Amino acid sequence: MSELASTGIEATRRRLTGKQADTVDRLTAAAVDVLSREGYSGTTIRLVAAAAGVGTATAYTYFSSKEHLISEVFWRRLIAAPHLEAPDADPATRVVAVLRQISLLVADEPALASAVSAALLGDDPDVQHLRVRIGIEIHNRLAAALGSRDPKRLSMLELLYAGALLQGGMGLLSYQEVADLLEISARQLLADPGNGS
Structure with a gap:
């Protein structure tokens, strides 16, 4: 589990088990990587899911849209800042x-x-x-x-x-x-x- 997940940060749609938290961590990390390569307009949940090694349907169980995913990245960074x-x-x-x-x-x-x-x-x-x-x-x-x-x-x-x-x-x-x-x-x-x- 990542440092963010271990501090109790959860995705906004549901409470997470350890395995689910790891999946969300992978998705949020992959979102940053995909954004750096593809830009905002080229980023999709499908691309992020592939980069994270999870299925697109699985990604959508945690994030309703790319906007939700990107907002979650910012939220996690904010809440992790001391x-x-x-x-x-x-x-x-x-x-x-x-x-x-x-x-x-x-x-x-x-x-x-x-x-x-x-x-x-x-x-x-x-x-x-x-x-x-x-x-x-x-x-x-x-x-x-x-x-x-x-x-x-x-x-x-x-x-x-x-x-x-x-x-x-x-x-x-x-x-x-x-x-x-x-x-x-x-x-x-x-x-x-x-x-x-």
């Missing part, structure tokens, strides 16, 4: 660290990065479910980093993150530029006392 601990740092520094970590999760893999943006915008119910889980995880990490009950600033930080990542996914900015722009924006937002609740 929570940043910096209790002595100021809130702006903690928030910037969280935003950088999340925005750079797929920065070194351009095909995956653009595929994640496209996949997360899909209307597949399984993607919608993952989108909610991803949003909650990012919300919780930003709230912990902010360290205060400041819903207005927290909402603004979430909007900054979503907009910046969309720009990265569309290829308008590199993911390093996204991280840098998020840092500048977050520091300005958190330094401005007029934006508090």
Whole structure:
């Protein structure tokens, strides 16, 4: 079993046995490989299943669409990323660290990065479910980093993150530029006392 499966990460459609978790791990790893070769438009569940050494029908028992599979890859990377601990740092520094970590999760893999943006915008119910889980995880990490009950600033930080990542996914900015722009924006937002609740 992979490190991800052993930490309790499950596919979104069902609870998994050890063997099933291994199959899902193989499918998510194969998805990254296929995306790097074929790009988003050329990636199919059939190609990913073949690369993972499983049947197409088996792959569809875990993932309803390629968008679901790609969203699952991002979800697994996000949930596996360690929570940043910096209790002595100021809130702006903690928030910037969280935003950088999340925005750079797929920065070194351009095909995956653009595929994640496209996949997360899909209307597949399984993607919608993952989108909610991803949003909650990012919300919780930003709230912990902010360290205060400041819903207005927290909402603004979430909007900054979503907009910046969309720009990265569309290829308008590199993911390093996204991280840098998020840092500048977050520091300005958190330094401005007029934006508090």
